[in-house]
Amino acid sequence: MADARRSARMRSDAQRAFELKPVRSRAWRWGVALAWTAAASAAGAGLAAWVLHAGDAGRCPVVAPDLLQTRLSNTELALEQERAARSAVQKAAEAAQAETAKLQAELLFLRGHGARSSAR
Template sequence: MADRIGSLRRLRGRGITQRAYMLQPVRSRAARIATRALACIACVACLAAGGAAVRGYDVHIAATHASCVTPMTPTTPTTPTSRDEVQDALMRAQLALKQEVASRAAVQKSADALAVEVGRLKAQVLFLQGQSHSRR
């Protein structure tokens, strides 16, 4: 009897060490892909919100500058008459243009970085899907 129990323990011990264990995903593939897709959509929404905020800020600044440039008394002409006024208006316009170019460049840089991240994540998803197909 003791001999039989010892052989069972040996068999059981050998079976445990020789089995192939594989990790099983907690969530289904569809849930994982949906989660990644939602993350990408959230990134795009954040970019759109950021662009809208920058645009709104630019409109606000332009309105503020327009109210500063526009004279308060109706008797003075609205177009600049002296060379200095024209030069000041030109410098303000150039500054506003530089600010807009800088803000657009920042948004574009952010969009490019997110596009690279999305590409990297897609490559990882394809790799992991290939790995899961090869194990089956």
């Protein structure tokens, strides 16, 4: 014979609604979520600051306009002096080359003239 109590319990278990109940409180879960959010935002801010700081090396330093104008003037003056020096060196080289050609021609003439006079 079947047990009536057992079947009655089985029927009541089958008709009951089962729900999962949280092990931790709602405040603890919110606290963990906020802690994760704060940690993620701090990591993101740190990464952004590191990337922006690494990009500072390629930037020009901030300089006052007067100082910048002075540096530009000095650079232009140095460039003009460099051009003048190169021009002077070029002219000296051309003069030396012309003098060398003249002396070479004179040497050839003298060698040719000296060889004839000694043969006579």
